[in-house]
Amino acid sequence: MKKINLTLLLSCFAVSLYAQNSYLEIVRSTIKTEKKALIAEVMQLSDAENIPFWEVYNEYDEKLYKLNTDYFNVVMDFADNFENMSQEKAKEIITKVNKYALDKTKLEKTYNNKMSKVISPKKTLRFIQAMNKIQVMIDAQLAAEIPLLESIE
Numbered sequence: 001m002k003k004i005n006l007t008l009l010l011s012c013f014a015v016s017l018y019a020q021n022s023y024l025e026i027v028r029s030t031i032k033t034e035k036k037a038l039i040a041e042v043m044q045l046s047d048a049e050n051i052p053f054w055e056v057y058n059e060y061d062e063k064l065y066k067l068n069t070d071y072f073n074v075v076m077d078f079a080d081n082f083e084n085m086s087q088e089k090a091k092e093i094i095t096k097v098n099k100y101a102l103d104k105t106k107l108e109k110t111y112n113n114k115m116s117k118v119i120s121p122k123k124t125l126r127f128i129q130a131m132n133k134i135q136v137m138i139d140a141q142l143a144a145e146i147p148l149l150e151s152i153e
Helices: 006-018 021-043 047-081 087-118 121-145
Strands: none
Touching: 021 047, 021 121, 047 087, 047 121, 087 121
8 A cells, every 4th residue: 555644644633532623524534535545546446346346435434434423422422521420421431332333343244245246355355454454543543542531430
């Protein structure tokens, strides 16, 4: 993959966790564009695969964006309640995190199956790998920015 400065974008995303929504949307849009460029580069699609792949990808990415927005809202809820986290709020956040994980897994399964119908299973696996690598970078940056809950009493 071409070296695109995704790390800088991820840093901006993490720093923007507490920024205004308009700035956050600009950062998220930039990450989305860079992610698409990385996927385009690694997929090595034929002319026949190109249009069907991008139709499925764009549909998937739109739904993933909505899910990630929900997750971002959970992170913001955590941040808003970090200093005075109640047991009830902790349960609520756990439920939301679990729902996000389940919904994301369902979405990936659905779209991995759709993807396998428009490109080969090997190329679908390559797509899954590329998306996982991008997600690991994002998750690592978020993990570095989100502190552990200090008071667990």
